[in-house]
Amino acid sequence: MPKHIVSGLKYLATIELKKKGLTQQKIADELEIDRSTVSHYLNGRNISFHCINVAETMTQLSSKDFLILTHSLFKNAEITQKIISICQSKVFKAEVLDTCIGCGLCVDLCLMQAINLEYLKANINSIKCCGCLLCQEGCPTNSIKVLEV
Amino acid sequence: MELKVNQDNCLGCGVCVVACPVNASISPEVSGGHGALKEDTIMMVENGFIKLLNKDVCEKCGTCQMFCPVDAIWLE
Amino acid sequence: MVVNTKEVTDKDFNIKRLAEELRNLSFKDHICIGCGICESSCPVSAITVGDMGAIIRNNSPQPKLVIDEHECVLCGICSGVCPADALTFSIANQPISEIPAYPKYNADVEIDDDKCIYCQKCEIACPREAITIARSLPDRSKLVTGEIEIAEDTCVYCGICEELCPADAIDVDRTPEAETINVDKDKCVYCLVCKKSCPVTAIKASCRICSYGDYDINLEDAVTKGSSFIDDELCIKCGWCEGVCPTEAVKVKKPFEGLLKIHQDKCTACGTCVDICPCDVLSFPKPAKSGDIVDNVAKEEQYCIKCGACARACPVEAIEVQISNVDYIPTKSKSWSEKFEALKN
Incomplete structure (x- = not known):
């Protein structure tokens, strides 16, 4: 029931955003859901514990698995990026070595759209980086190092 | 690319053996039209037909193919 | 998934x-010179340049270059370093x-139209047939x-x-009872061959240049455009x-400097x-006279671009090409700079 897991992830994101002090309307806009759904989530209604459990389990997977599963559930890059950045607490620092040839493969691989090319060298936005290592694994010259901080 | 021969076409004229630059550097006497003194040339004529001896040392320059009058030796 | 696709046309x-x-x-296969620079520069070893000797000399159906599209990461370095x-x-x-x-590369060629006299020597010399000189005479x-007149009553x-006229300016119709003779004054060069050869002295002609010089010729009309x-x-x-340009109208800037060495032994x-x-740099020299011993291969090094295609194809390692300087517009990318610097040997 992918739909239910999507709800579970949105529930988790709602809770996180509430903790940050966002209003229900802002949360609804951010996650592209009804304000009433936000209200239901925050009051623990309309969602089964099972869905929340599965969603929580997903957040505890490796960053790569969490990202790929989420992306395959939502089939939308933008909302995937939001869910991942809201629900994932880990912080990463990415470094690109001078051996980078500017092939742009990492740019195309990054589901978080955290990479762009500057003067034929990849530039990784560590804030957007979710640590999935897709770029590091795909880099033909082993020029990317992503570390959890 | 690989050096190939077709003995059915071969006239045994030996032009390829003489023209081959690798043969000439391995066994200089062949470029003068003599038989090689060693058996480590790429090819030689035996009983009137071309025979490949050491095709691994071929540098694939295409000289033999260019000079062969009957398409009996070629690279493909 | 990010995947490469490959389209092949011939x-x-x-x-x-x-x-x-x-x-x-x-x-583009017809432009490739088979120097192998792409092959040695490719960071993922996706390129294989074929056996150029066999391909070029025997009209092989094989392409000069093969790229494994699954290995290729589309970085573009091969394109950057390709001298052709x-x-x-x-x-x-x-x-x-x-x-x-x-x-x-800082490479350029330019023909100065103000200096060019449209002699077409460059067009003929160009080993790649890259130059076209169009001219109107x-x-x-x-x-x-001059003047020419034929007395039809005497003719x-x-x-x-007509047979002698070097300019095909005279047309004689010899049909009995309907004979005509015409001179095309746009073709006539007033050489007076007709006048001298006429057995009945029917042609009056004179060349004004011979008697008065070319005072009534407009020099501007004599220019080839x-x-x-x-x-x-x-x-x-x-x-x-x-x-080959006789008027120094052409300037060529080559990207590589270096040496071409032939080991004649x-x-x-x-x-x-x-x-x-x-570049038509190499040739078999002809002895000046019978019995002279000449080199196996001669070179016109001033036309060499130091691409190294000859050294790569030589089956007996008799040629060495050294690049001492590469002229290129620099980049901030260290890896790309290293690839350009690595061309020097």
């Missing part, structure tokens, strides 16, 4: 990756030669001046003048055009290098 191909932006590497522009890499349909962040009738329409065109895709900046005169060289 011996040419395009490798594409469509994601953030369309990246496209295209190869046989590989063109573009991002979002813009070639990297037009994108300032990418390095490129002056009107011949404006370069001569016997023998046709001798034209235009020059260089096919940038085919041109490899070898400098033959500059070398190793050379067996197979001619592979002579056939491979894209």
